[in-house]
Amino acid sequence: MADSDLQSWWNGLPVVTKWLFASSFGTTVAAHFGLLPWQYLILIFEEVFYKFQIWRLVSAFIWHGPITKATGFAFLINMVFLVRYASALEKHDFAGRTADFLFMVLFGALNLLGIQAFLTFFMPSWAPLPLLGPALIVMLIYYWSKITPNVTMTFLLGIQFKSQWFPWVLVAFTVLTGGDPRMELMGIAAGHIYFFLNDMYPRIYGRTLISTPQFIKGWFPQAPRPGAGPADQGPRMRYNWGAGQRLGN
Numbered sequence: 001m002a003d004s005d006l007q008s009w010w011n012g013l014p015v016v017t018k019w020l021f022a023s024s025f026g027t028t029v030a031a032h033f034g035l036l037p038w039q040y041l042i043l044i045f046e047e048v049f050y051k052f053q054i055w056r057l058v059s060a061f062i063w064h065g066p067i068t069k070a071t072g073f074a075f076l077i078n079m080v081f082l083v084r085y086a087s088a089l090e091k092h093d094f095a096g097r098t099a100d101f102l103f104m105v106l107f108g109a110l111n112l113l114g115i116q117a118f119l120t121f122f123m124p125s126w127a128p129l130p131l132l133g134p135a136l137i138v139m140l141i142y143y144w145s146k147i148t149p150n151v152t153m154t155f156l157l158g159i160q161f162k163s164q165w166f167p168w169v170l171v172a173f174t175v176l177t178g179g180d181p182r183m184e185l186m187g188i189a190a191g192h193i194y195f196f197l198n199d200m201y202p203r204i205y206g207r208t209l210i211s212t213p214q215f216i217k218g219w220f221p222q223a224p225r226p227g228a229g230p231a232d233q234g235p236r237m238r239y240n241w242g243a244g245q246r247l248g249n
Contacts (some may be wrong), residue, residue: 006243009074013083013087014049014087014090014091014098014101015220016081016086016098016099016101016102016105017083017087017090019199020062020082020086021079021082021083021086022197023062024062024063024064024079024082024133026063027041027049027059027062027063028062028063028064028065028067028075029067031063031066032066032067036063036065038066040053040055040059041056041057041059041063041131042056042059042060042063042129042130042131042235043057043059043113043116043130043131043132044056044130045061045117045120045121050071057113060111060130060131060132060133061109061131061132061133061136062133063131063133064078064131064133065129065131074207078133078137080139081137082137082140085137085140085141085144086105086137086140088105088148089101089104089140089143089144090146093147093148095145098220099212099217099219099220100212101215102212102216102219102220103212103213103216104143104194105136105140106216107194107210108136108139108140108143108190108191109132109136109196110141111139111189111190111193111194112135112136112186112187112190113132115186115189116128116130116132116186116192126249127181128180128182128183129183130185131171132183132186134183134184134187135183135184135186135190136187136190137181137187137191138167138170138184138186138187138188138191138192139187139188139191139194140191140193141167141170141187141191142167142187142188142190142191142195143166143168143191143194143195144163145164145166146164146191146192146195146199147163147195147199148163149162149163149164150162150163150164152165153166153169155173165225165242166189166193167184167187171184171185171188181206194210197209197210198210
């Protein structure tokens with residue numbers, strides 16, 4: 001029964017979310033057990049430019065850092081967030097538009113690489129850790145929160161807020177628990193760039209600045225969107241994160 005439930009869950013994941021999760025979880029766990037050398041997974045621009053280790057531009061998004069007693073729970077929460085919000089976007093707001101969703105992920109990743117490069121070369125003291133997977137997850141959460149702004153969410157001790165504030169709640173939680181919010185802020189910046197160019201600019205000026213390239217559309221023939229509704233009518237879920245509560249209830 002458990003195997004059947006796991007298989008059903010896996011088969012129910014949309015394609016981009018499925019492989020983004022599989023690569024992130026698999027790479028991080030493989031590095032933890034020494035199957036992959038983590039030193040070759042982090043983003044070091046000098047290694048990319050001078051030694052042509054191009055894979056670092058990808059591995060920086062799918063290795064989420066070492067798994068320790070201090071970071072293991074955060075890694076699991078990141079995986080839950082990745083599956084939940086990437087899946088919500090791909091199944092609902094990008095239903096029948098897998099190519100557009102993949103383009104959003106790639107565009108967000110390019111923005112994060114640009115932000116990281118700028119900070120590394122011009123503001124090195126502000127550059128965060130050389131891994132960008134958590135920032136990409138926050139980028140997805142930010143975009144979800146902008147197009148699905150009215151979901152009621154509950155955080156920790158029963159504090160309720162609308163989903164439009166969710167990325168900023170994550171920033172505040174990181175700060176209050178003594179963490180470094182730069183990764184979250186990078187994700188918010190990348191998410192807002194995409195939201196502005198894809199949603200706001202065409203609405204204001206009647207022109208499109210970015211669109212999914214045809215070669216990506218060729219990978220995923222567009223299917224009819226079943227039951228399409230307004231952009232802000234995403235999945236209606238309540239989230240209880242307090243002690244003894246399940247994420248996503």
